[in-house]
Amino acid sequence: MAVKERVEAVLNVGLRVPSIMLLEVLYRWDVSSFFQKIQRSSLNNNPLFQYKYLALYLHYVGYILSLVLLTLPRQHLVQLYLYVLTALLLFAGHQISRDYVRSELESGYEGPLYLEPLSINRFTTALICQMVVCTLCSCVMQTKRIWLFSAHLLPLVARLCLVPLETIVFVNRFAMIFTGLEVIYFLASNLLVPFNLAKTAYRELAQVVEVYGLLALGMSLWNQLVLPVLFMCFWLVLFALQIYTYFSTRDQPTSRERLLFLFLTSIAECCCTPYSLLGLVFTVSFVALGVLTLCKFYLQGYRAFMNDNTMHRGMTEGITLLILAVQTGLIELQVIHRAFLLSIILFIVVASILQSMLEIADPIVLALGASRDKSLWKHFRAVSLCLFLLVFPAYMSYMICQFFHMDFWLLIIISSSILTSLQVLGTLLIYVLFMVEELRKAPVENMDDVIYWVNGTYRLLEFLVALCVVAYGVSETVFGEWTVMGSTIVLIHSYYNVWLRAQLGWQSFLLRRDAVNKIKSLPTASHQQLQQHNDICSICYQVCVCVCDGCPGHDVSCDHPLQSPLPCRLLEEVVVCAGDLPSLPQPAERLITTQLFNTGRPATRAPNTASR
Secondary structure (H helix, E strand, O other): OHHHHHHHHHHHHHOOHHHHHHHHHHHHOOHHHHHHHHHHOOOOOOHHHHHHHHHHHHHHHHHHHHHHHHHOOHHHHHHHHHHHHHHHHHHHHHHHHHHHHHHHHHHOOOOOHHHOHHHHHHHHHHHHHHHHHHHHHHHHHOOOOHHHHOHHHHHHHHHHOOOOHHHHHHHHHHHHHHHHHHHHHHHHHOOOHHHHHHHHHHHHHHHHHHHOOHHHHHHHHHHHHOHHHHHHHHHHHHHHHHHHHHHHOOOOOOOHHHHHHHHHHHHHHOOOOHHHHHHHHHHHHHHHHHHHHHHHHHHHHHHHHOOOOHHHOOHHHHHHHHHHHHHHOHHHOOHHHHHHHHHHHHHHHHHHHHHHHHHHHHHHHHHHHHOOOOOHHHHHHHHHHHHHHHHHHHHHHHHHHHHOOOOHHHHHHHHHHHHHHHHHHHHHHHHHHHHHHHHOOOOOOOHHHHHHHHHHHHHHHHHHHHHHHHHHHHHHHHHOOOOHHHHHHHHHHHHHHHHHHHHHHHHHHHHHHHHHHHHHOOOEOOHHHHHHHOOEOOOOOOEOOOEEOOOOOOOHHHOOOOEOOOOHHHHHHOOOOOOOOOOOOOOOOOOOOOOOOOOOOOOOOOOOHHHO
Protein backbone atom coordinates (compact mmCIF):
# COMPACT_ATOMS: atom_id res chain seq x y z
CA MET A 1 0.00 0.00 0.00
CA ALA A 2 2.86 2.39 0.75
CA VAL A 3 4.29 1.96 -2.76
CA LYS A 4 0.85 2.47 -4.30
CA GLU A 5 0.31 5.66 -2.31
CA ARG A 6 3.69 6.99 -3.37
CA VAL A 7 2.97 6.23 -7.02
CA GLU A 8 -0.38 8.00 -6.73
CA ALA A 9 1.31 11.01 -5.10
CA VAL A 10 3.86 11.17 -7.92
CA LEU A 11 1.13 10.92 -10.54
CA ASN A 12 -0.91 13.60 -8.77
CA VAL A 13 2.00 16.02 -9.17
CA GLY A 14 3.53 14.89 -12.46
CA LEU A 15 0.30 14.85 -14.44
CA ARG A 16 -0.50 18.44 -13.42
CA VAL A 17 2.86 19.92 -14.43
CA PRO A 18 1.82 20.27 -18.14
CA SER A 19 -1.10 22.49 -17.06
CA ILE A 20 1.32 24.94 -15.42
CA MET A 21 3.57 24.74 -18.47
CA LEU A 22 0.60 25.63 -20.68
CA LEU A 23 -0.22 28.60 -18.43
CA GLU A 24 3.41 29.72 -18.74
CA VAL A 25 3.33 29.52 -22.54
CA LEU A 26 0.00 31.34 -22.79
CA TYR A 27 1.22 34.13 -20.50
CA ARG A 28 4.41 34.63 -22.53
CA TRP A 29 2.54 34.67 -25.86
CA ASP A 30 0.67 37.94 -26.18
CA VAL A 31 -1.77 37.44 -29.05
CA SER A 32 -2.65 41.12 -29.46
CA SER A 33 0.95 42.28 -29.78
CA PHE A 34 1.68 39.36 -32.12
CA PHE A 35 -1.04 40.41 -34.59
CA GLN A 36 -0.10 44.08 -34.20
CA LYS A 37 3.40 43.23 -35.42
CA ILE A 38 1.89 41.42 -38.40
CA GLN A 39 -0.31 44.42 -39.17
CA ARG A 40 2.63 46.86 -39.06
CA SER A 41 4.79 44.61 -41.23
CA SER A 42 4.53 43.86 -44.92
CA LEU A 43 2.60 40.67 -44.11
CA ASN A 44 -0.65 42.58 -43.69
CA ASN A 45 -2.30 40.47 -46.38
CA ASN A 46 -1.13 37.27 -44.75
CA PRO A 47 -4.03 34.79 -44.41
CA LEU A 48 -2.96 34.30 -40.81
CA PHE A 49 -4.14 37.81 -40.00
CA GLN A 50 -7.70 36.83 -40.88
CA TYR A 51 -7.77 34.39 -37.95
CA LYS A 52 -6.96 37.03 -35.33
CA TYR A 53 -10.16 36.71 -33.31
CA LEU A 54 -10.11 32.93 -33.60
CA ALA A 55 -6.61 32.96 -32.09
CA LEU A 56 -7.84 35.21 -29.27
CA TYR A 57 -10.68 32.81 -28.50
CA LEU A 58 -8.29 29.86 -28.58
CA HIS A 59 -6.00 31.78 -26.23
CA TYR A 60 -8.74 32.07 -23.62
CA VAL A 61 -9.82 28.47 -24.23
CA GLY A 62 -6.25 27.47 -23.44
CA TYR A 63 -6.48 29.21 -20.05
CA ILE A 64 -9.72 27.38 -19.29
CA LEU A 65 -8.21 24.05 -20.36
CA SER A 66 -5.16 24.66 -18.14
CA LEU A 67 -7.34 25.39 -15.11
CA VAL A 68 -9.40 22.27 -15.82
CA LEU A 69 -6.27 20.11 -16.00
CA LEU A 70 -4.98 21.72 -12.83
CA THR A 71 -8.12 21.12 -10.74
CA LEU A 72 -9.34 17.83 -12.23
CA PRO A 73 -9.48 14.92 -9.73
CA ARG A 74 -6.64 12.46 -10.01
CA GLN A 75 -8.77 9.54 -11.30
CA HIS A 76 -10.27 11.59 -14.13
CA LEU A 77 -6.89 13.15 -14.87
CA VAL A 78 -5.29 9.73 -15.27
CA GLN A 79 -8.15 8.66 -17.52
CA LEU A 80 -7.73 11.77 -19.66
CA TYR A 81 -4.02 11.13 -20.12
CA LEU A 82 -4.77 7.52 -21.09
CA TYR A 83 -7.14 8.78 -23.79
CA VAL A 84 -4.48 11.18 -25.05
CA LEU A 85 -1.90 8.38 -25.05
CA THR A 86 -4.26 6.14 -27.05
CA ALA A 87 -4.77 8.90 -29.60
CA LEU A 88 -1.00 9.33 -29.94
CA LEU A 89 -0.56 5.58 -30.41
CA LEU A 90 -3.22 5.54 -33.14
CA PHE A 91 -1.49 8.46 -34.85
CA ALA A 92 1.83 6.59 -34.65
CA GLY A 93 0.19 3.51 -36.17
CA HIS A 94 -1.10 5.47 -39.15
CA GLN A 95 2.29 7.13 -39.59
CA ILE A 96 3.87 3.66 -39.75
CA SER A 97 1.29 2.58 -42.38
CA ARG A 98 1.89 5.77 -44.37
CA ASP A 99 5.65 5.26 -44.37
CA TYR A 100 5.21 1.64 -45.39
CA VAL A 101 2.94 2.54 -48.31
CA ARG A 102 5.39 5.24 -49.45
CA SER A 103 8.31 2.79 -49.35
CA GLU A 104 6.32 0.24 -51.36
CA LEU A 105 5.47 2.86 -53.96
CA GLU A 106 9.11 3.83 -54.24
CA SER A 107 10.18 0.20 -54.73
CA GLY A 108 7.47 -0.47 -57.37
CA TYR A 109 7.40 -4.19 -56.64
CA GLU A 110 3.87 -5.70 -56.70
CA GLY A 111 4.72 -9.42 -56.66
CA PRO A 112 4.56 -11.86 -53.75
CA LEU A 113 6.39 -10.69 -50.66
CA TYR A 114 8.34 -13.89 -50.08
CA LEU A 115 10.08 -13.52 -53.43
CA GLU A 116 11.64 -10.14 -52.57
CA PRO A 117 13.82 -10.04 -49.39
CA LEU A 118 13.56 -6.26 -49.02
CA SER A 119 9.77 -6.35 -49.33
CA ILE A 120 9.43 -9.07 -46.72
CA ASN A 121 11.74 -7.14 -44.37
CA ARG A 122 9.68 -3.96 -44.74
CA PHE A 123 6.45 -5.90 -44.26
CA THR A 124 7.71 -7.74 -41.16
CA THR A 125 8.99 -4.56 -39.52
CA ALA A 126 5.74 -2.68 -40.17
CA LEU A 127 3.64 -5.63 -38.98
CA ILE A 128 5.55 -5.96 -35.70
CA CYS A 129 5.25 -2.22 -35.02
CA GLN A 130 1.53 -2.25 -35.80
CA MET A 131 0.91 -5.22 -33.52
CA VAL A 132 2.78 -3.46 -30.71
CA VAL A 133 0.63 -0.35 -31.25
CA CYS A 134 -2.60 -2.38 -31.20
CA THR A 135 -1.57 -4.24 -28.05
CA LEU A 136 -0.62 -1.03 -26.25
CA CYS A 137 -3.92 0.63 -27.21
CA SER A 138 -5.85 -2.38 -25.93
CA CYS A 139 -3.92 -2.37 -22.64
CA VAL A 140 -4.28 1.38 -22.11
CA MET A 141 -8.03 1.34 -22.79
CA GLN A 142 -8.41 -1.91 -20.80
CA THR A 143 -10.45 -3.71 -23.44
CA LYS A 144 -10.12 -7.04 -25.25
CA ARG A 145 -11.68 -5.70 -28.47
CA ILE A 146 -8.37 -5.18 -30.18
CA TRP A 147 -10.01 -4.81 -33.58
CA LEU A 148 -11.12 -1.31 -32.59
CA PHE A 149 -7.51 -0.18 -32.86
CA SER A 150 -6.52 -2.26 -35.93
CA ALA A 151 -7.67 -0.04 -38.80
CA HIS A 152 -4.09 0.89 -39.67
CA LEU A 153 -3.42 -2.80 -40.39
CA LEU A 154 -5.57 -2.67 -43.53
CA PRO A 155 -2.73 -1.51 -45.87
CA LEU A 156 -0.61 -4.44 -44.69
CA VAL A 157 -3.46 -6.89 -45.25
CA ALA A 158 -4.05 -5.42 -48.73
CA ARG A 159 -0.37 -5.77 -49.60
CA LEU A 160 -0.40 -9.36 -48.39
CA CYS A 161 -3.37 -10.05 -50.70
CA LEU A 162 -1.38 -8.65 -53.68
CA VAL A 163 -3.63 -5.61 -54.09
CA PRO A 164 -2.17 -3.08 -56.58
CA LEU A 165 -0.09 -0.33 -55.05
CA GLU A 166 -2.42 2.46 -56.26
CA THR A 167 -5.31 0.75 -54.49
CA ILE A 168 -3.27 0.38 -51.27
CA VAL A 169 -3.06 4.19 -51.13
CA PHE A 170 -6.88 4.41 -51.07
CA VAL A 171 -7.00 1.63 -48.47
CA ASN A 172 -4.63 3.62 -46.27
CA ARG A 173 -6.84 6.72 -46.59
CA PHE A 174 -9.91 4.66 -45.75
CA ALA A 175 -8.17 3.34 -42.62
CA MET A 176 -7.39 6.90 -41.50
CA ILE A 177 -11.00 8.01 -42.10
CA PHE A 178 -12.31 5.00 -40.21
CA THR A 179 -10.08 5.77 -37.20
CA GLY A 180 -11.18 9.41 -37.33
CA LEU A 181 -14.82 8.35 -37.26
CA GLU A 182 -14.10 6.15 -34.25
CA VAL A 183 -12.56 9.10 -32.42
CA ILE A 184 -15.52 11.36 -33.31
CA TYR A 185 -17.99 8.75 -32.10
CA PHE A 186 -16.08 8.40 -28.81
CA LEU A 187 -16.03 12.18 -28.27
CA ALA A 188 -19.74 12.46 -29.08
CA SER A 189 -20.65 9.69 -26.66
CA ASN A 190 -18.70 11.45 -23.86
CA LEU A 191 -19.79 14.96 -24.75
CA LEU A 192 -21.73 15.48 -21.51
CA VAL A 193 -18.98 14.17 -19.24
CA PRO A 194 -17.30 17.59 -18.73
CA PHE A 195 -20.68 19.16 -17.99
CA ASN A 196 -21.52 16.46 -15.43
CA LEU A 197 -18.09 16.83 -13.78
CA ALA A 198 -18.49 20.60 -13.58
CA LYS A 199 -21.95 20.26 -12.08
CA THR A 200 -20.75 17.74 -9.49
CA ALA A 201 -17.74 19.88 -8.61
CA TYR A 202 -19.90 22.99 -8.20
CA ARG A 203 -22.29 21.14 -5.91
CA GLU A 204 -19.46 19.82 -3.72
CA LEU A 205 -17.75 23.22 -3.56
CA ALA A 206 -21.02 24.89 -2.56
CA GLN A 207 -21.51 22.38 0.24
CA VAL A 208 -17.96 22.84 1.54
CA VAL A 209 -18.24 26.63 1.47
CA GLU A 210 -21.60 26.54 3.21
CA VAL A 211 -20.42 24.25 5.99
CA TYR A 212 -16.74 25.15 6.50
CA GLY A 213 -16.18 28.45 4.66
CA LEU A 214 -13.84 29.67 1.95
CA LEU A 215 -10.70 29.30 4.06
CA ALA A 216 -11.29 25.59 4.58
CA LEU A 217 -11.97 25.20 0.85
CA GLY A 218 -8.69 26.91 -0.01
CA MET A 219 -6.73 24.76 2.44
CA SER A 220 -8.37 21.61 1.07
CA LEU A 221 -7.45 22.51 -2.52
CA TRP A 222 -3.93 23.44 -1.40
CA ASN A 223 -3.42 20.02 0.18
CA GLN A 224 -5.08 18.01 -2.58
CA LEU A 225 -3.23 19.72 -5.42
CA VAL A 226 0.09 19.81 -3.49
CA LEU A 227 0.77 23.24 -4.95
CA PRO A 228 4.26 23.82 -3.44
CA VAL A 229 5.62 20.55 -4.82
CA LEU A 230 3.76 21.09 -8.11
CA PHE A 231 5.24 24.55 -8.70
CA MET A 232 8.69 23.35 -7.63
CA CYS A 233 8.61 20.49 -10.17
CA PHE A 234 7.36 22.89 -12.85
CA TRP A 235 10.22 25.33 -12.17
CA LEU A 236 12.85 22.58 -12.13
CA VAL A 237 11.62 21.33 -15.51
CA LEU A 238 11.73 24.89 -16.85
CA PHE A 239 15.25 25.42 -15.48
CA ALA A 240 16.48 22.09 -16.88
CA LEU A 241 15.10 23.00 -20.33
CA GLN A 242 16.86 26.36 -20.14
CA ILE A 243 20.21 24.76 -19.26
CA TYR A 244 19.79 22.11 -21.97
CA THR A 245 19.00 24.76 -24.56
CA TYR A 246 22.13 26.70 -23.65
CA PHE A 247 24.55 23.76 -23.76
CA SER A 248 22.99 22.28 -26.90
CA THR A 249 23.77 25.48 -28.80
CA ARG A 250 27.32 25.94 -27.48
CA ASP A 251 30.32 23.87 -28.55
CA GLN A 252 33.16 25.47 -26.60
CA PRO A 253 33.69 24.76 -22.87
CA THR A 254 32.52 27.28 -20.29
CA SER A 255 34.77 28.90 -17.66
CA ARG A 256 33.95 29.10 -13.97
CA GLU A 257 32.91 32.76 -14.14
CA ARG A 258 30.82 31.98 -17.19
CA LEU A 259 29.09 29.17 -15.30
CA LEU A 260 28.11 31.56 -12.50
CA PHE A 261 26.74 34.04 -15.02
CA LEU A 262 24.96 31.19 -16.83
CA PHE A 263 23.40 30.07 -13.54
CA LEU A 264 22.08 33.56 -12.75
CA THR A 265 20.82 34.25 -16.27
CA SER A 266 19.10 30.86 -16.42
CA ILE A 267 17.31 31.62 -13.16
CA ALA A 268 16.43 35.07 -14.51
CA GLU A 269 14.96 33.51 -17.66
CA CYS A 270 12.90 31.16 -15.50
CA CYS A 271 11.19 33.85 -13.41
CA CYS A 272 9.77 36.23 -16.02
CA THR A 273 6.11 35.33 -15.33
CA PRO A 274 4.06 35.08 -12.13
CA TYR A 275 3.88 31.28 -12.50
CA SER A 276 7.63 30.81 -12.84
CA LEU A 277 8.24 33.30 -10.00
CA LEU A 278 6.01 31.22 -7.71
CA GLY A 279 7.92 28.14 -8.84
CA LEU A 280 11.21 29.81 -7.89
CA VAL A 281 9.79 30.82 -4.50
CA PHE A 282 8.72 27.27 -3.66
CA THR A 283 11.99 25.86 -4.99
CA VAL A 284 13.98 28.19 -2.73
CA SER A 285 11.78 27.17 0.22
CA PHE A 286 12.42 23.48 -0.38
CA VAL A 287 16.15 24.08 -0.89
CA ALA A 288 16.30 26.00 2.41
CA LEU A 289 14.36 23.20 4.12
CA GLY A 290 16.79 20.63 2.75
CA VAL A 291 19.84 22.61 3.90
CA LEU A 292 18.45 23.13 7.41
CA THR A 293 17.44 19.47 7.68
CA LEU A 294 20.92 18.43 6.56
CA CYS A 295 22.38 20.79 9.19
CA LYS A 296 20.28 19.16 11.93
CA PHE A 297 21.21 15.69 10.74
CA TYR A 298 24.91 16.61 10.63
CA LEU A 299 24.83 17.84 14.22
CA GLN A 300 22.47 15.37 15.90
CA GLY A 301 21.97 12.42 13.57
CA TYR A 302 18.54 10.82 13.51
CA ARG A 303 17.63 12.45 16.84
CA ALA A 304 17.22 15.73 14.98
CA PHE A 305 13.94 14.52 13.44
CA MET A 306 12.25 13.94 16.82
CA ASN A 307 11.84 17.63 17.66
CA ASP A 308 10.91 19.60 14.56
CA ASN A 309 10.90 23.40 14.73
CA THR A 310 8.26 25.07 12.58
CA MET A 311 10.48 28.14 12.20
CA HIS A 312 13.12 26.11 10.33
CA ARG A 313 11.05 24.86 7.40
CA GLY A 314 12.27 27.23 4.69
CA MET A 315 9.10 29.32 4.60
CA THR A 316 10.93 32.45 5.79
CA GLU A 317 13.39 32.33 2.89
CA GLY A 318 10.65 31.76 0.29
CA ILE A 319 8.50 34.59 1.62
CA THR A 320 11.55 36.88 1.71
CA LEU A 321 12.29 36.18 -1.95
CA LEU A 322 8.65 36.75 -2.95
CA ILE A 323 8.40 40.08 -1.10
CA LEU A 324 11.66 41.38 -2.55
CA ALA A 325 10.71 40.25 -6.06
CA VAL A 326 7.32 41.95 -5.90
CA GLN A 327 8.70 45.11 -4.32
CA THR A 328 11.46 45.52 -6.91
CA GLY A 329 9.31 44.54 -9.92
CA LEU A 330 11.57 41.63 -10.80
CA ILE A 331 9.51 40.08 -13.59
CA GLU A 332 9.23 43.40 -15.45
CA LEU A 333 13.00 43.89 -15.87
CA GLN A 334 15.21 42.86 -18.73
CA VAL A 335 17.06 39.57 -18.40
CA ILE A 336 20.48 41.06 -17.63
CA HIS A 337 19.06 43.47 -15.02
CA ARG A 338 16.95 40.69 -13.56
CA ALA A 339 20.07 38.50 -13.21
CA PHE A 340 21.98 41.17 -11.25
CA LEU A 341 18.99 41.88 -9.03
CA LEU A 342 18.55 38.15 -8.41
CA SER A 343 22.16 37.92 -7.24
CA ILE A 344 21.39 40.41 -4.45
CA ILE A 345 18.08 38.76 -3.56
CA LEU A 346 19.68 35.32 -3.44
CA PHE A 347 22.45 36.77 -1.25
CA ILE A 348 19.80 37.90 1.23
CA VAL A 349 18.14 34.47 1.09
CA VAL A 350 21.45 32.67 1.69
CA ALA A 351 22.19 35.01 4.61
CA SER A 352 18.82 34.12 6.10
CA ILE A 353 19.58 30.39 5.69
CA LEU A 354 22.94 30.85 7.43
CA GLN A 355 21.25 32.68 10.31
CA SER A 356 18.77 29.81 10.67
CA MET A 357 21.67 27.34 10.68
CA LEU A 358 23.26 29.34 13.49
CA GLU A 359 20.02 29.24 15.48
CA ILE A 360 20.09 25.46 15.14
CA ALA A 361 23.78 25.03 15.93
CA ASP A 362 24.15 27.55 18.78
CA PRO A 363 22.33 25.68 21.59
CA ILE A 364 23.73 22.33 20.44
CA VAL A 365 27.32 23.59 20.48
CA LEU A 366 26.98 25.25 23.89
CA ALA A 367 25.22 22.25 25.40
CA LEU A 368 27.96 19.99 24.02
CA GLY A 369 30.64 22.18 25.57
CA ALA A 370 28.84 22.34 28.93
CA SER A 371 28.25 18.58 29.05
CA ARG A 372 30.82 15.88 29.69
CA ASP A 373 30.44 14.17 26.35
CA LYS A 374 33.78 12.69 25.28
CA SER A 375 32.75 11.89 21.70
CA LEU A 376 35.33 13.54 19.44
CA TRP A 377 33.11 13.05 16.39
CA LYS A 378 30.30 15.13 17.95
CA HIS A 379 32.73 17.89 18.85
CA PHE A 380 34.28 17.83 15.38
CA ARG A 381 30.89 18.16 13.69
CA ALA A 382 29.86 21.07 15.94
CA VAL A 383 33.15 22.96 15.59
CA SER A 384 33.42 22.37 11.82
CA LEU A 385 29.91 23.72 11.24
CA CYS A 386 30.66 26.78 13.37
CA LEU A 387 33.87 27.42 11.42
CA PHE A 388 31.90 27.20 8.19
CA LEU A 389 29.33 29.69 9.52
CA LEU A 390 32.19 31.95 10.59
CA VAL A 391 34.06 32.00 7.27
CA PHE A 392 31.36 31.65 4.60
CA PRO A 393 29.30 34.82 5.45
CA ALA A 394 32.49 36.88 5.40
CA TYR A 395 33.45 35.37 2.05
CA MET A 396 30.01 36.13 0.61
CA SER A 397 30.26 39.74 1.80
CA TYR A 398 33.68 40.09 0.18
CA MET A 399 32.48 38.64 -3.13
CA ILE A 400 29.38 40.82 -3.39
CA CYS A 401 31.47 43.92 -2.66
CA GLN A 402 33.61 43.03 -5.68
CA PHE A 403 30.62 43.16 -8.04
CA PHE A 404 28.59 46.11 -6.69
CA HIS A 405 29.33 49.64 -5.57
CA MET A 406 28.93 50.17 -1.84
CA ASP A 407 25.80 52.08 -0.84
CA PHE A 408 23.37 52.13 2.08
CA TRP A 409 21.24 49.24 0.85
CA LEU A 410 24.24 47.02 0.17
CA LEU A 411 25.66 47.88 3.61
CA ILE A 412 22.42 46.75 5.28
CA ILE A 413 22.58 43.47 3.35
CA ILE A 414 26.23 42.87 4.25
CA SER A 415 25.71 43.77 7.92
CA SER A 416 23.49 40.71 8.41
CA SER A 417 26.32 38.43 7.31
CA ILE A 418 28.79 40.29 9.54
CA LEU A 419 26.46 39.87 12.53
CA THR A 420 26.20 36.14 11.79
CA SER A 421 29.99 35.83 11.85
CA LEU A 422 30.17 37.78 15.12
CA GLN A 423 27.56 35.57 16.77
CA VAL A 424 29.40 32.43 15.65
CA LEU A 425 32.65 33.84 17.01
CA GLY A 426 31.01 34.45 20.40
CA THR A 427 29.61 30.91 20.43
CA LEU A 428 33.03 29.43 19.65
CA LEU A 429 34.72 31.46 22.39
CA ILE A 430 32.22 30.31 25.00
CA TYR A 431 32.60 26.72 23.76
CA VAL A 432 36.38 27.00 24.16
CA LEU A 433 35.94 28.34 27.71
CA PHE A 434 33.67 25.43 28.57
CA MET A 435 36.19 22.95 27.20
CA VAL A 436 39.06 24.59 29.11
CA GLU A 437 37.07 24.34 32.32
CA GLU A 438 36.26 20.71 31.52
CA LEU A 439 39.93 19.83 31.03
CA ARG A 440 40.96 21.37 34.35
CA LYS A 441 40.64 19.33 37.51
CA ALA A 442 39.25 22.22 39.55
CA PRO A 443 36.57 24.70 38.44
CA VAL A 444 37.86 27.96 36.98
CA GLU A 445 37.24 30.83 39.34
CA ASN A 446 34.98 33.60 38.03
CA MET A 447 34.17 31.61 34.89
CA ASP A 448 30.70 33.10 34.81
CA ASP A 449 32.20 36.59 34.80
CA VAL A 450 34.44 35.69 31.86
CA ILE A 451 31.49 34.30 29.90
CA TYR A 452 29.47 37.40 30.73
CA TRP A 453 32.18 39.68 29.39
CA VAL A 454 32.54 37.57 26.24
CA ASN A 455 28.80 37.86 25.65
CA GLY A 456 28.90 41.55 26.40
CA THR A 457 31.84 42.11 24.03
CA TYR A 458 30.27 40.55 20.98
CA ARG A 459 26.93 42.20 21.82
CA LEU A 460 28.78 45.50 21.88
CA LEU A 461 30.31 44.69 18.49
CA GLU A 462 26.85 43.95 17.10
CA PHE A 463 25.68 47.31 18.45
CA LEU A 464 28.64 49.08 16.84
CA VAL A 465 27.93 47.43 13.48
CA ALA A 466 24.30 48.56 13.64
CA LEU A 467 25.44 52.06 14.68
CA CYS A 468 27.85 52.26 11.72
CA VAL A 469 25.06 51.27 9.33
CA VAL A 470 22.80 53.99 10.74
CA ALA A 471 25.61 56.58 10.59
CA TYR A 472 26.32 55.70 6.95
CA GLY A 473 22.62 55.89 6.12
CA VAL A 474 22.27 59.29 7.81
CA SER A 475 25.31 60.68 6.01
CA GLU A 476 24.05 59.38 2.67
CA THR A 477 20.61 60.90 3.34
CA VAL A 478 22.01 64.29 4.38
CA PHE A 479 24.85 64.69 1.89
CA GLY A 480 23.59 62.43 -0.89
CA GLU A 481 20.26 61.82 -2.57
CA TRP A 482 17.33 61.98 -0.12
CA THR A 483 14.47 59.53 -0.57
CA VAL A 484 11.42 58.76 1.53
CA MET A 485 12.15 55.02 1.44
CA GLY A 486 15.77 55.54 2.49
CA SER A 487 14.80 57.80 5.40
CA THR A 488 12.15 55.30 6.52
CA ILE A 489 14.67 52.44 6.50
CA VAL A 490 17.14 54.57 8.51
CA LEU A 491 14.48 55.30 11.14
CA ILE A 492 13.38 51.67 11.38
CA HIS A 493 16.98 50.47 11.58
CA SER A 494 17.77 53.10 14.23
CA TYR A 495 14.85 52.04 16.41
CA TYR A 496 15.06 48.26 16.19
CA ASN A 497 18.81 47.67 15.78
CA VAL A 498 20.27 50.60 17.72
CA TRP A 499 17.83 51.94 20.31
CA LEU A 500 16.36 48.59 21.37
CA ARG A 501 19.83 46.98 21.47
CA ALA A 502 21.15 49.79 23.62
CA GLN A 503 18.14 49.69 25.93
CA LEU A 504 18.33 45.91 26.32
CA GLY A 505 22.07 45.97 26.93
CA TRP A 506 21.75 48.64 29.61
CA GLN A 507 18.98 46.72 31.38
CA SER A 508 21.13 43.58 31.31
CA PHE A 509 24.04 45.54 32.79
CA LEU A 510 21.85 46.85 35.61
CA LEU A 511 20.60 43.35 36.39
CA ARG A 512 24.16 42.05 36.46
CA ARG A 513 25.34 44.82 38.76
CA ASP A 514 22.39 44.25 41.08
CA ALA A 515 23.14 40.50 41.23
CA VAL A 516 26.81 41.20 42.04
CA ASN A 517 25.82 43.55 44.87
CA LYS A 518 23.44 40.93 46.27
CA ILE A 519 26.16 38.29 46.28
CA LYS A 520 28.64 40.64 47.95
CA SER A 521 26.07 41.36 50.67
CA LEU A 522 25.89 37.70 51.73
CA PRO A 523 28.00 36.65 54.74
CA THR A 524 30.77 34.09 54.38
CA ALA A 525 30.75 30.83 56.34
CA SER A 526 33.67 29.86 58.50
CA HIS A 527 35.34 26.46 58.53
CA GLN A 528 33.39 25.45 61.64
CA GLN A 529 30.08 26.41 60.02
CA LEU A 530 31.05 24.42 56.93
CA GLN A 531 31.59 21.31 59.02
CA GLN A 532 28.41 21.95 60.98
CA HIS A 533 26.20 22.23 57.83
CA ASN A 534 27.91 19.40 55.89
CA ASP A 535 25.76 20.19 52.81
CA ILE A 536 26.11 20.91 49.11
CA CYS A 537 25.42 24.08 47.17
CA SER A 538 21.71 24.78 46.71
CA ILE A 539 22.23 25.79 43.06
CA CYS A 540 25.04 23.78 41.46
CA TYR A 541 24.65 20.71 43.76
CA GLN A 542 28.42 20.43 44.23
CA VAL A 543 30.36 20.16 47.49
CA CYS A 544 30.90 23.61 48.98
CA VAL A 545 34.49 24.78 49.14
CA CYS A 546 33.37 28.11 50.55
CA VAL A 547 29.74 28.52 51.55
CA CYS A 548 27.62 31.34 52.77
CA ASP A 549 25.96 31.24 56.15
CA GLY A 550 22.40 30.96 54.87
CA CYS A 551 20.14 31.38 51.94
CA PRO A 552 20.20 34.74 50.18
CA GLY A 553 18.29 37.39 52.08
CA HIS A 554 17.05 35.25 54.94
CA ASP A 555 18.54 34.05 58.12
CA VAL A 556 21.30 31.59 58.92
CA SER A 557 18.73 29.25 60.39
CA CYS A 558 17.24 28.17 57.03
CA ASP A 559 20.49 26.26 56.23
CA HIS A 560 20.72 26.85 52.46
CA PRO A 561 24.45 27.04 51.64
CA LEU A 562 25.62 28.58 48.37
CA GLN A 563 28.84 27.84 46.45
CA SER A 564 31.33 30.71 46.16
CA PRO A 565 32.07 32.25 43.71
CA LEU A 566 28.41 31.93 42.74
CA PRO A 567 27.33 32.69 39.12
CA CYS A 568 25.50 35.98 39.23
CA ARG A 569 23.10 35.00 36.49
CA LEU A 570 21.68 32.16 38.59
CA LEU A 571 20.48 34.73 41.09
CA GLU A 572 18.62 36.39 38.21
CA GLU A 573 17.09 33.13 36.96
CA VAL A 574 16.59 30.81 39.92
CA VAL A 575 14.39 31.20 42.98
CA VAL A 576 16.47 29.49 45.69
CA CYS A 577 14.37 30.31 48.71
CA ALA A 578 11.22 32.20 49.58
CA GLY A 579 13.17 34.53 51.84
CA ASP A 580 14.15 38.15 51.08
CA LEU A 581 17.63 39.46 50.40
CA PRO A 582 19.25 41.80 52.90
CA SER A 583 18.43 45.41 52.20
CA LEU A 584 20.97 47.07 49.91
CA PRO A 585 22.01 50.71 49.88
CA GLN A 586 20.46 51.23 46.44
CA PRO A 587 17.23 53.27 46.43
CA ALA A 588 15.27 50.70 44.46
CA GLU A 589 15.68 47.20 45.92
CA ARG A 590 15.22 44.23 43.59
CA LEU A 591 14.00 40.81 44.64
CA ILE A 592 15.21 37.55 43.09
CA THR A 593 13.05 37.01 40.05
CA THR A 594 12.93 34.69 37.10
CA GLN A 595 13.83 37.42 34.59
CA LEU A 596 16.50 36.07 32.28
CA PHE A 597 19.69 37.78 31.31
CA ASN A 598 18.81 38.34 27.66
CA THR A 599 21.82 36.90 25.89
CA GLY A 600 20.14 34.00 24.14
CA ARG A 601 22.53 31.58 25.89
CA PRO A 602 21.83 28.58 28.13
CA ALA A 603 22.97 28.44 31.73
CA THR A 604 26.71 28.28 32.36
CA ARG A 605 26.64 24.72 33.60
CA ALA A 606 23.97 22.09 33.81
CA PRO A 607 23.25 21.00 37.41
CA ASN A 608 25.38 18.02 38.41
CA THR A 609 22.60 15.94 39.97
CA ALA A 610 24.90 12.90 40.20
CA SER A 611 26.59 14.38 43.27
CA ARG A 612 23.35 14.35 45.30
